[in-house]
Amino acid sequence: MDIRDYLDYEPAGRRIEDLDTPVPLIDIGIAERNLKRWQARTDALGLGNRPHIKTHKLAGLARYQRDLGARGITVQKLGEAEVMADAGLSDMLVTFNIVGRSKLERLAALARRTEIMVVADNAAVVEGLGWAGTAAGRDIRVLVECDTGAHRNGVQSPEAAIALARTIDTTPGLAYGGLMTYAKPGTRREAADYLSAARDGASRAGLETKVISSGGSPDMWKDEGLDVLTEYRVGTYIYFDRSLAERHVCSYDDCAVTILATVVSVPTPERALLDAGSKSLTSDLLGMTGYGTVRSLNGATVYDLSEEHGFLDISGSADKPMVGDRLRIVPNHVCPVINLFDRVVVVDGEEVLGAVRVDARGLVQ
Amino acid sequence: MDIRDYLDYEPAGRRIEDLDTPVPLIDIGIAERNLKRWQARTDALGLGNRPHIKTHKLAGLARYQRDLGARGITVQKLGEAEVMADAGLSDMLVTFNIVGRSKLERLAALARRTEIMVVADNAAVVEGLGWAGTAAGRDIRVLVECDTGAHRNGVQSPEAAIALARTIDTTPGLAYGGLMTYAKPGTRREAADYLSAARDGASRAGLETKVISSGGSPDMWKDEGLDVLTEYRVGTYIYFDRSLAERHVCSYDDCAVTILATVVSVPTPERALLDAGSKSLTSDLLGMTGYGTVRSLNGATVYDLSEEHGFLDISGSADKPMVGDRLRIVPNHVCPVINLFDRVVVVDGEEVLGAVRVDARGLVQ
Numbered sequence: 001m002d003i004r005d006y007l008d009y010e011p012a013g014r015r016i017e018d019l020d021t022p023v024p025l026i027d028i029g030i031a032e033r034n035l036k037r038w039q040a041r042t043d044a045l046g047l048g049n050r051p052h053i054k055t056h057k058l059a060g061l062a063r064y065q066r067d068l069g070a071r072g073i074t075v076q077k078l079g080e081a082e083v084m085a086d087a088g089l090s091d092m093l094v095t096f097n098i099v100g101r102s103k104l105e106r107l108a109a110l111a112r113r114t115e116i117m118v119v120a121d122n123a124a125v126v127e128g129l130g131w132a133g134t135a136a137g138r139d140i141r142v143l144v145e146c147d148t149g150a151h152r153n154g155v156q157s158p159e160a161a162i163a164l165a166r167t168i169d170t171t172p173g174l175a176y177g178g179l180m181t182y183a184k185p186g187t188r189r190e191a192a193d194y195l196s197a198a199r200d201g202a203s204r205a206g207l208e209t210k211v212i213s214s215g216g217s218p219d220m221w222k223d224e225g226l227d228v229l230t231e232y233r234v235g236t237y238i239y240f241d242r243s244l245a246e247r248h249v250c251s252y253d254d255c256a257v258t259i260l261a262t263v264v265s266v267p268t269p270e271r272a273l274l275d276a277g278s279k280s281l282t283s284d285l286l287g288m289t290g291y292g293t294v295r296s297l298n299g300a301t302v303y304d305l306s307e308e309h310g311f312l313d314i315s316g317s318a319d320k321p322m323v324g325d326r327l328r329i330v331p332n333h334v335c336p337v338i339n340l341f342d343r344v345v346v347v348d349g350e351e352v353l354g355a356v357r358v359d360a361r362g363l364v365q
Numbered sequence: 366m367d368i369r370d371y372l373d374y375e376p377a378g379r380r381i382e383d384l385d386t387p388v389p390l391i392d393i394g395i396a397e398r399n400l401k402r403w404q405a406r407t408d409a410l411g412l413g414n415r416p417h418i419k420t421h422k423l424a425g426l427a428r429y430q431r432d433l434g435a436r437g438i439t440v441q442k443l444g445e446a447e448v449m450a451d452a453g454l455s456d457m458l459v460t461f462n463i464v465g466r467s468k469l470e471r472l473a474a475l476a477r478r479t480e481i482m483v484v485a486d487n488a489a490v491v492e493g494l495g496w497a498g499t500a501a502g503r504d505i506r507v508l509v510e511c512d513t514g515a516h517r518n519g520v521q522s523p524e525a526a527i528a529l530a531r532t533i534d535t536t537p538g539l540a541y542g543g544l545m546t547y548a549k550p551g552t553r554r555e556a557a558d559y560l561s562a563a564r565d566g567a568s569r570a571g572l573e574t575k576v577i578s579s580g581g582s583p584d585m586w587k588d589e590g591l592d593v594l595t596e597y598r599v600g601t602y603i604y605f606d607r608s609l610a611e612r613h614v615c616s617y618d619d620c621a622v623t624i625l626a627t628v629v630s631v632p633t634p635e636r637a638l639l640d641a642g643s644k645s646l647t648s649d650l651l652g653m654t655g656y657g658t659v660r661s662l663n664g665a666t667v668y669d670l671s672e673e674h675g676f677l678d679i680s681g682s683a684d685k686p687m688v689g690d691r692l693r694i695v696p697n698h699v700c701p702v703i704n705l706f707d708r709v710v711v712v713d714g715e716e717v718l719g720a721v722r723v724d725a726r727g728l729v730q
Contacts (some may be wrong), residue, residue, distance in 0.1 A: 019468050020730040054672060076673045077640075096640070096673060097629040099689055102385050121630050152674055153630045153638050223451035264462040265486050265518045273518050275442075275730075277462070279704050283648040302521040306462060307419060307700055308441045309517055322487035324464055333670055339644050339705070362707040362727060365385040365640075 001067055003032040004346075006060040009354025012345050016352060021262040022336060024275035024344045028353065030256035031061070031238050037313030038237050039068045047226060050074050050093060052215065056333045057360035059087030061238065071358045072115075074215070074233045078106050085114045093143070093213065095233070097125045097182060103365070104132040108293065111136035117211070119180050121145040121154050126167050126174065131256065133173025141177035141209055142168045146198060148191035150184040158197035165202045165209075176202070178211030178230070185218035188225030196228045218247055241334040242293055243286040252295060258328035259292065259337065260345075261310060263321045272321050274302070274310035276329060278323065280340060280344040281305060284333040292329040297321065302329060366432055368397040369711075373424040374719025377710050381717060385626045386691065387641035389702060389709045393718065395510075396426070396603050404433045404721065415439050415458060417600030419581065420700045422725035424452030426603065430721045437480075439580070439598045443471050444486045448725040458508070458578065458716065460545060460598070464502060468730070471600040476501035477518035482576070484545050486510040486519050491532050497723065498538025506542035507533045508576055511563060513556035515549040522561035530567045530574075534629050541567075543576030543595070550583035553590030561593045574660045583612055607658055608651040608701040617660060623693035624657065624702065627684045628677060637686050639667070639675035641694060645705060646670060649698040662686065668692060698721040 007028075012251055035051075037293050041051040048071035053062045061086055062073050072091030075081045079107065081092050083104050091114075096107050097103035098107050098118055111132065120126045122228045133140035144161045147154025161179060168176045179198055191214060199209040214225075215233030217240075226232075240250040241256040281291050283305060283319035290301030291310065297317045304311035310329070312321055331337045338344065346353045370395075386463075400416075407414040411434035418427045427449055429497045437456030444459050456479075463472050463483055475481050476497065485491045485507050498505040501516050509526045512519025519713055520526045526544060533541045544563055548556035556579060564574040570699070579597030582605075591597075604622040607616040626641035646656050648670060654668030656675065662682045669676035679685055686692065696702045703709065704726050711718045 006464065018467065021465070022730060097638075097688075099640070100386070102383065114592050121632060121690055125629070128689075147632055152671065152676065154632060156632060217452070262464050264464045265510055267486060267521060268517060271516070273462075275464070278647070278649065278701055280679060282643070283650070283701075284647070294454070305515065307704075311517065319666045323462075323487055324493075336643055338649075339672075340727070362705070 003064050004028055004353060005063040007058065007346060008060065009346065009356060012352055012355035016260065016347060017326065019260060019345060019352070021146060021260050022280040022339055025258050025260050025261050025344045026239070026344050027256045028346050028348050030254060031072060032133050034238055034240060034254060034256060035065060035068055038234065039070070042232060045226065047229060048231035050213065050233050051238070051358070052076070052233050053080060053084060053357045055235035055338065056238055056360050058356065059089065061357045062089050063087070071231060077365065078103055079365055080360045081110055081116065082106065085110055087147070087359065091115045095119055097121065097304040099125060104128050106167065108132040108135035111140050117141045117143060117145045117296055119145040119176055120164065120168065122165055123164070124129055126164065126171055126324045130171040130173040141172060141175045143178050143180040143191065143213060144168070146179055146181045146194060148183050148194045149187045152182065152275060154181065158201055161198035162201040165207050166263055176207050178209045178213070180213040180260060182216060183205060183214050183219070185216060188214065190221055192225035192228040197282055209234055217244055218249055219295050220249065235261040236334060239334045242330045242332045243288060245330070246288060252330060255330050256262060257334050258330055261327055261329055263323055263325040265326065266320060266323060269320060270313065272312040272314050274312055274327065275308065276310045277308040278305040279307045279311065280332050281329065282333065282336045282340065286333055288332055292331045294327045294329055296327060312356055318321065367394055369713065369718060371429040372423065372711060373425065373722050374711065374721060375718035377717055379717055381625065381709050381712060381715060384625060384710060386625050387645040388625050390623050390625050390693065390707055391546065391604070391709050391711045392621045393711050393713050394621060395715055399428060399605060399619055399621060400433055403599065404435070407597060408434060412594060413596035415578065415596045415598050416439070416603070417448060417598050418445060418725070420600035420703065421603055422703060422723050423586045423721065424449060426455065427454050428452070436596060437513065442730065443468055444730055445725045446475055446481065447471065450475055452724065453565060456480045456631070460484055462486065464490060469493050472581055472728060473497040473500035476503060476505050477711045482506045482508060482542055484508045484510040485533065487625055488529070488532055490631055491529065495536040495538040500646065504538060504540040505619050506540050508545040508578060509533070511544055511546045511559060513546045513548050513559045517547065519546065523566055525561035527566040527570060530572050531570055532571055541572050543574045543578070545578040547581060550660050551583060553579065553584055553587065557590035557593040582609055583614055586612065601699060604699045607654060607695045609696045610695070611653060617695060620695050622665050622696055622699050622702070625698065626694055628688055628690040628692065632686060634685060635678065637677040637679050637681040639677055639692065640673060641675045642673040643670040644672045646675065646696050647698065647701045647705065649701055651698055653697055657696045659692045663691060689730055
């Protein structure tokens with residue numbers, strides 16, 4: 001069971017120096033270590049690990065996560081679920097309200113062929129899901145999405161969660177499965193209070209809350225508020241990125257993905273231009289300054305972006321880069337970066353294993 | 366010569382209401398009007414129109430731009446040039462330093478089969494280009510990229526431009542073609558002074574500056590500093606977007622692209638959640654507040670994003686949207702949005718013409 005055997009490689013040249021840029025490099029040994037470390041923690045806690053595949057979007061790595069002990073996977077949209085089902089994955093949680101006739105038909109088709117759980121935070125969504133479950137001929141399990149402070153989706157109180165659980169329970173084609181939240185970093189204790197109140201209320205109403213799911217990489221190593229959870233969703237933990245290194249969730253040595261870029265111009269001693277811009281790095285800042293960092297240049301940052309240009313601040317670099325040099329950028333936020341590329345290149349240290357097609361990207365919906 | 370006939374359609378449902386979301390809609394009649402209006406202006410000015418295809422990435426629309434009178438096209442990377450050459454386009458300008466053995470081999474292959482102009486702002490790039498021209502067996506025309514104030518790529522003074530022009534002129538495999546800049550919005554007059562000084566100096570050195578190229582949609586309607594130019598590059602003008610509407614370069618009625626999204630939750634009277642997040646809209650702010658606007662809701666803005674969630678501020682909307690409603694979002698910056706999708710849907714008012722594959726997206730390099 002070697003992670004390297006889970007991927008289908010296309011030829012990509014033998015050496016990193018031969019690769020065309022810009023291109024994301026996945027250091028598979030680092031990813032393997034990250035996955036094992038987290039699986040060991042959830043095993044020790046007796047907590048279900050349900051990794052979010054939106055980060056890597058690779059069916060092969062989802063299979064590896066499963067074989068390592070994950071309880072199932074998480075997807076953020078139906079297109080991802082379909083790709084993963086085609087690749088033989090099962091036991092999926094879609095953490096997004098599914099709305100609209102066409103999507104509900106697709107959900108029904110998925111429910112017929114794989115184990116799928118969904119979420120809802122309002123009665124209109126529940127009604128649609130009920131139609132899909134009825135069409136599928138089997139009850140679809142639904143978790144009530146709770147807004148425990150992130151102010152995104154979610155019912156606004158434990159009482160509202162209980163009420164929606166009852167609606168789910170009485171809707172033909174559905175089964176109440178439990179509770180789900182995305183707790184804002186630093187608020188898992190408050191989330192746990194909300195979730196346990198909802199769970200207890202549901203219990204008093206005769207409803208069993210089998211699954212209580214929270215997620216998020218920023219708080220993955222913290223213990224508070226885990227006691228109420230049955231499952232945890234993390235996505236970025238496979239690769240990590242600059243945002244999580246800066247939050248000290250990981251070290252930069254844990255960052256498995258870098259964008260290989262070429263220096264194309266050094267017009268002044270303060271500035272180098274790279275061939276990786278917002279179409280490679282995205283404009284995600286996540287509260288930081290700059291769009292990525294180059295470790296080999298003493299943490300020089302990409303201080304500005306055009307679509308295909310990265311502006312690298314080299315004012316603090318004793319050894320100025322030269323035109324033609326290749327640099328590896330640790331991106332701010334790895335998930336949307338992977339979504340930009342049709343293929344990534346998998347490396348093992350300095351060895352190139354091959355290019356791998358990103359299965360679940362560019363899906364329209 | 367109808368723009369609608371330039372695209373290859375795949376079936377996408379008959380009505381906008383039937384489309385799965387999120388998906389970019391291109392209103393082809395608006396794009397047609399935008400293209401004709403700009404072509405008429407450049408014709409009237411006697412200015413070469415060299416549209417940048419990085420915005421639409423569609424070979425069909427590039428052909429239409431050419432047939433409408435464009436002098437040639439602009440591309441930002443070699444992968445785009447290859448796709449366009451495969452589709453029969455010629456006379457291309459690549460406005461990006463081409464660096465590295467593999468890319469230079471690809472450039473040589475392109476130069477053998479199509480008319481291609483490139484840029485350079487340093488001697489190392491010129492040396493590589495010379496290798497490519499020699500390998501191609503024909504001189505490649507090179508424009509000197511000038512930093513006229515945008516502080517991106519470019520030589521730092523007219524004197525440096527003249528020196529690099531001389532280097533190009535004496536490099537086997539190359540021909541000095543002229544000057545190129547991306548003038549920062551509002552600085553085209555200063556750019557013109559720089560460019561005319563470089564042109565005159567090159568002339569004194571016996572070098573003819575046939576092409577002087579600037580670009581940028583923000584200043585496209587302004588007249589100052591155009592006199593020195595022979596060509597102008599615009600990309601976004603085909604679709605426009607929120608950033609250009611807010612700068613009054615266009616009206617919102619000129620914005621040809623909207624992202625069709627579905628309301629999936631209305632957890633409070635202030636907030637609706639859409640199924641279009643940063644993986645559909647990008648995080649580009651371009652100095653604005655919010656990530657897009659919904660005209661049908663009195664200009665409600667997407668005030669925050671997760672990867673697949675858009676947070677819509679509905680506090681100012683008298684008619685609150687409901688779960689299942691479909692909204693059309695005018696994106697901040699249309700170019701990177703198109704780059705996110707494998708397919709766009711082309712509409713003509715309320716009629717769906719079909720889905721069109723985005724030819725030049727997701728190219729690794």
